[in-house]
Amino acid sequence: VQLVESGGGLVQAGGSLRLSCGASGGTFSSYAMGWFRQAPGKEREFVAVISRTGGSTNYPDSVKGRSTISRDSAKNTVYLQMNSLKPEDTAVYYCAASRTTAWGTPSHRYNYSVWGQGTQVTVSS
Secondary structure, rough: OHHHHHHHEEOOOOOOOOEEEEOOOOOOHHHEEEEEEEEEOOOOEEEEEOOOOOEEEEEOOOOOOOEEEEEEOOOOOOEEOOOOOOOOEEEEEEEEEEEEOOOOOOHHHHHOOOOOOOOOEEEEO
């Protein structure tokens, strides 16, 4: 499967963005889909994941309540809606795919075998 992210950009603090990740070349339903981000000089960190079924999600405390992950199986696309953005949310955001159980929601990057090229999100103060 190949992944292509879109939707990044420059936004003011308090604003919102919706990132999209289109999947092709594989069976979308075979993968849990996650979002990670990496700021300059920092480790890549987990942002959100949705299970293969779409019935289970997981978020770290840093984005919980501000972000929502969803998937559209008809469009082979996963979304990340981010609200109340903060300057510390500035990073390159990556979409990733993980072969796991139907309800699995892996949060460690080593569980993911396929990655997109990333999309830049910049939040100005």
